[in-house]
Amino acid sequence: MGRTPQNTTSLDDGRFTKSDLRTMQSIWESGHFHRSPHLAVIGGGIVGLFTALFHKRAHPHHHVLVLERGPFPSGASVKNAGFACFGSPSELLADMDNEGADAMLARVEERWLGLLELRNELGDDAIGFEPTGGHEVYRAHDPLYTRVAERFDALNDLIRPLFGKTVFHWDDQALDRTGMAGLEHLARTDLEGPLDSGALMNTLLRKAIAEGVLFRPCAEVVGFEEGSNAVLIRLADSAEIHAARIVVATNAWTQELLPQLEVVPARGQVLLTNPVPGLRLRGTYHYDEGFYYFRDHAGGVLLGGGRNLDFTGETTAQEGTTPLIQDALVRLLDEVILPGTNYTIARRWSGIMGMGSSKSPIVERTSERVVAAVRLGGMGVAIGIRVARRAAGLLQE
Numbered sequence: 001m002g003r004t005p006q007n008t009t010s011l012d013d014g015r016f017t018k019s020d021l022r023t024m025q026s027i028w029e030s031g032h033f034h035r036s037p038h039l040a041v042i043g044g045g046i047v048g049l050f051t052a053l054f055h056k057r058a059h060p061h062h063h064v065l066v067l068e069r070g071p072f073p074s075g076a077s078v079k080n081a082g083f084a085c086f087g088s089p090s091e092l093l094a095d096m097d098n099e100g101a102d103a104m105l106a107r108v109e110e111r112w113l114g115l116l117e118l119r120n121e122l123g124d125d126a127i128g129f130e131p132t133g134g135h136e137v138y139r140a141h142d143p144l145y146t147r148v149a150e151r152f153d154a155l156n157d158l159i160r161p162l163f164g165k166t167v168f169h170w171d172d173q174a175l176d177r178t179g180m181a182g183l184e185h186l187a188r189t190d191l192e193g194p195l196d197s198g199a200l201m202n203t204l205l206r207k208a209i210a211e212g213v214l215f216r217p218c219a220e221v222v223g224f225e226e227g228s229n230a231v232l233i234r235l236a237d238s239a240e241i242h243a244a245r246i247v248v249a250t251n252a253w254t255q256e257l258l259p260q261l262e263v264v265p266a267r268g269q270v271l272l273t274n275p276v277p278g279l280r281l282r283g284t285y286h287y288d289e290g291f292y293y294f295r296d297h298a299g300g301v302l303l304g305g306g307r308n309l310d311f312t313g314e315t316t317a318q319e320g321t322t323p324l325i326q327d328a329l330v331r332l333l334d335e336v337i338l339p340g341t342n343y344t345i346a347r348r349w350s351g352i353m354g355m356g357s358s359k360s361p362i363v364e365r366t367s368e369r370v371v372a373a374v375r376l377g378g379m380g381v382a383i384g385i386r387v388a389r390r391a392a393g394l395l396q397e
């Protein structure tokens with residue numbers, strides 16, 4: 001209120017510098033709207049939100065800000081298939097062959113503990129977890145089945161200590177109850193199942209805000225510079241924020257901010273049918289070495305995969321669907337999942353994962369004030385919470 005004195009600048013005459021504007025924050029802004037937060041997390045997916053929440057819990061007096069490019073969480077965390085899973089038998093055996101038993105066991109343990117922590121932290125009802133089981137299905141005369149069957153018991157022996165019980169069981173008879181065709185073998189675990197990724201992220205977002213994290217949507221970070229006392233973050237709308245520390249949790253889009261990190265965008269395409277009367281399929285399913293995955297959702301079938309048909313084309317951060325992959329998904333519905341059934345497609349969408357030459361996430365301090373928590377691959381639902389816990393831990397050091 002009051003008149004602007006002649007010798008000061010005004011917004012209209014363009015003589016304010018950005019640093020003038022920063023020093024002109026009111027006590028209400030700086031006190032409550034975190035214009036200079038102790039921690040700014042870039043990216044409001046499962047990793048970013050949990051990292052912010054854990055840091056806030058460790059430092060209740062800290063101002064913690066999440067900067068999210070979309071109007072709400074907008075990355076893979078709200079585009080995925082909602083499998084709460086730790087790996088099919090064929091995937092675990094392939095990992096063991098590629099990286100050794102210890103690396104495979106460590107990864108399975110991370111996923112399993114992550115799922116338990118996630119369910120414990122947010123609650124099964126709140127995330128729509130359904131304990132209807134995880135499955136891998138195999139065609140008749142599928143060489144993959146032979147490879148898995150030969151080492152099935154040995155795999156169970158190896159992973160049993162992690163779970164305290166036998167994990168995978170053969171249950172070929174259950175295939176008759178699913179109504180699927182052309183399949184001969186089914187491996188099942190009772191420890192996996194589908195969840196509702198929208199409910200999960202909504203619950204997590206509300207929890208983070210309730211515990212004092214400030215969530216700023218439509219805030220695209222275009223770059224940052226690290227100084228001796230703070231990190232200067234530049235937003236697409238030209239605003240600037242000084243944060244004492246930052247966590248980059250942008251997963252597939254990480255190279256826009258940290259080009260030195262090996263994170264490659266990998267698109268995944270999905271479709272969902274309208275409710276199919278009498279659908280008998282329950283739980284999550286992996287097929288064809290995990291290149292395809294499907295589950296029941298709201299009485300219909302949610303199906304994704306087919307990246308192996310066009311790895312080059314799907315190495316993109318651009319959302320979109322292609323006839324090549326969508327047609328393959330529809331063929332799978334017609335021939336295997338819903339044979340002889342009338343169904344209609346309700347929706348098609350895509351999401352972008354962050355991948356690399358290793359299946360392990362990157363959780364590291366990239367410089368004094370910057371931590372990266374990225375490259376979640378296709379397992380972020382399972383490992384997101386533990387990646388976030390590690391990132392928050394790095395901030396304490």
Ligand SMILES: Cc1cc2nc3c(=O)[nH]c(=O)nc-3n(C[C@H](O)[C@H](O)[C@H](O)COP(=O)(O)OP(=O)(O)OC[C@H]3O[C@@H](n4cnc5c(N)ncnc54)[C@H](O)[C@@H]3O)c2cc1C
Pocket residue numbers: 042043044045046047048067068069070072073074075076077078079080081082083084085219220221222249250251252253256267268269270304350351352353373374375376377378379380381382383384
């Ligand atoms: C189709 C599909 C199916 C999947 N199915 C499963 C599954 O069934 N089970 C499973 O465990 N995992 C699955 N995944 C993988 C899982 O979804 C991811 O691993 C996980 O969501 C990654 O979480 P995140 O927080 O690291 O990244 P994201 O959720 O992608 O979050 C990154 C956030 O950063 C924001 N952002 C990016 N750049 C900027 C910027 N410059 N400034 C501000 N904000 C920015 C984005 O908008 C986004 O909200 C699937 C992924 C896809 C794509």
